[in-house]
C-alpha cells in the first residue's frame with residue numbers, strides 16, 4: 607500500500623524480506639492470507655493509525671516457519687502455523703494478564719506491524735499456533751481473526767448457551783457466517799437477516815432456523831412472532847447505523863447485544879430507555895486473548911468446524927479481492943493464495 611485511499615493504492619511489487627531483530631521473533635513463509643474489513647479500514651486510513659509507507663496489509667495468515675530467533679521455543683523451522691494477529695507491550699497490566707489485545711501499545715498484523723499480503727512475515731513466536739487438524743493453508747488463514755472475535759463475543763461475553771436464541775444481523779460477512787456455524791454447533795437456535803435471498807438460502811443450508819430478508823420484512827416484528835413475543839437472548843449486530851435500535855428491540859428482557867464494529871455507521875440513535883427497562887447488556891469487543899485463541903482451536907478440532915471460504919484470489923490480485931469484499935458479494939471468507 608503506497609498511501610491511504612481506494613484499492614488503487616494497492617500494488618503487487620517486490621519488497622524487502624523481513625529480518626529477525628528480536629530473539630523471540632520468527633519468520634513465516636506464508637502460503638495463504640485472508641481479507642478482513644479491518645484491512646479495508648486500514649487502507650482507507652479510517653483507523654487513525656499512521657504507518658510508514660509503503661506498508662503491507664493483512665491480519666490473517668498461515669504458512670511454514672522458516673527462521674526462528676534464539677528465544678522462540680514454542681515453534682521450530684518447518685512447523686505449519688496459523689497466526690494470532692495482536693501483540694502488546696508485554697509489561698502493562700493487560701499484557702501481564704494475557705490480555706495483550708487491550709494493551710495501550712497494541713500492535714496488530716497489517717496495522718502497526720507489516721502484514722500478511724506477502725510471501726514472508728515477521729512476528730513474535732508466541733503468536734504462532736498449530737493449524738487445526740485437516741485444515742488447508744487457505745482454511746488456516748481464513749479463521750483466526752473472525753473466529754477469535756466471535757469466540758470472545760458469543761462464548762466469553764454473551765455466554766451463549768445451548769437452547770438459547772441468537773439473532774445474527776447481516777449473515778453474509780465473515781464474522782456473521784462463522785457465528786452461525788459456531789452457534790449451531792453449541793445447540794443454539796439461530797435466526798439470521800440479510801438483504802439477499804440467496805444469502806438467506808445459504809444460511810438455511812448451514813443450519814439457520816429462520817431467515818429474514820430485512821429489505822422486504824420488518825425483522826423486529828418477525829423475530830417477535832418467531833419467539834412468541836419474547837425476543838431473542840442474544841443479538842450479534844456488527845452493522846450498527848439504523849439497524850441498532852431494531853437490534854435492541856429484538857432482545858428479550860436481560861438480553862445481550864454483542865458488536866465488533868459498525869459497517870453501516872458507528873453512531874446510531876440509541877434507545878437508552880429500552881436498555882434500562884429491559885435490563886439489556888451490551889458488549890463491545892475486538893479480537894481476543896491467546897487463551898481464547900487456544901480454546902477456539904481446541905473447539906475447532908473437537909467440533910470439526912472449518913471456516914466457510916467464499917473464494918480464493920491470487921496474492922497479486924489483492925486489490926480485486928478487497929473490492930469484492932467492499933461490494934459485500936461474499937458469503938464467508940475471501941482468501942489470498944500465496945505462491946509457494
Ligand SMILES: [Zn+2]
Pocket residue numbers: 694695696697698699700701702706709710711
Ligand atoms: Zn501492554
